[in-house]
Structure formats: C-alpha cells, structure tokens
C-alpha cells in the first residue's frame with residue numbers, strides 16, 4: 001500500500017514562473033530518496049499536485065509544502081491509501097494542461113474551479129474527485145509529454 005494525496009492551491013501574487021525550477025529541483029532532491037513521486041501542474045495561477053509514496057513521507061512533504069509562501073488557499077482534494085502508484089517511475093513530473101489530453105485538462109480545470117477558491121466543499125466535489133481519479137488512473141495512456 002502506498003498513500004496518495006492530491007491538493008490544489010492558488011499561486012501567490014508574487015509567484016513567478018521562474019520559481020517553478022526551484023520547486024521542481026527541491027522536489028527531485030527531497031522526494032526521490034523518500035520514495036515520493038507524483039505530478040505537479042501549474043496553470044492560470046493555480047497548482048494541482050499529486051504526491052504518492054509511503055504515508056509518513058507524503059505527509060511530511062505535504063507539511064513542508066503547506067508552509068511555502070509561493071502558494072496559499074491550499075485545499076486537500078483527496079488523501080487515501082492506494083494499492084498501486086499512478087505515477088510509477090515519474091519522479092515529480094511536471095505538466096501544463098497542453099501536455100494533458102483535453103479530457104484530463106478539463107477535469108483538472110474543473111477541479112481547481114470547484115476546490116481552489118472556496119475550499120473543499122461544493123455540490124459536485126465528490127463526483128469531480130471520482131472522475132479525476134479515474135482519469136489519473138488512465139494517465140499513462142493519456143499524457144503525451146511531461147518533463148521531470
């Protein structure tokens with residue numbers, strides 16, 4: 001069993017695209033030895049991240065990420081034990097919606113709209129999460145390119 005945590009957040013107004021390099025290199029440095037992998041998406045001022053790995057390591061990283069000034073309004077979408085990794089061997093992948101299939105990009109967009117600004121809640125949140133997990137499980141087939 002591994003643990004999969006998904007959250008969305010809003011980029012801080014002083015966040016610049018240049019900060020992404022720093023975030024991705026910290027992620028590589030810190031996550032890999034802990035066995036934590038996943039996917040980070042940044043689009044239109046919002047982050048979407050999936051963290052997968054041993055539960056204590058995932059929660060430890062998430063705690064650190066929560067305190068990062070570069071984003072706020074962090075809203076946990078889902079945190080569940082899972083039998084297998086969706087992002088096996090990816091390190092911390094990075095993708096923009098252009099890298100995703102149109103269907104997955106729409107799901108991610110929808111999810112950030114539902115959860116991003118108002119915090120968890122809202123009528124169709126559970127349905128969106130179910131859809132999204134379904135999409136993520138087919139991610140290997142739907143993604144065309146993403147760099148690590």
Ligand SMILES: Cc1cc2nc3c(=O)[nH]c(=O)nc-3n(C[C@H](O)[C@H](O)[C@H](O)COP(=O)(O)O)c2cc1C
Nearest residue numbers: 023026027030031047049061064065068070071092
């Ligand atoms: C949206 C977002 C996602 C991040 N994801 C990770 C991550 O997966 N792993 C990680 O170690 N740091 C991540 N960070 C960076 C951490 O908040 C923190 O800056 C970093 O872990 C510090 O690393 P260092 O102590 O090695 O310098 C993320 C930051 C942001 C804003």
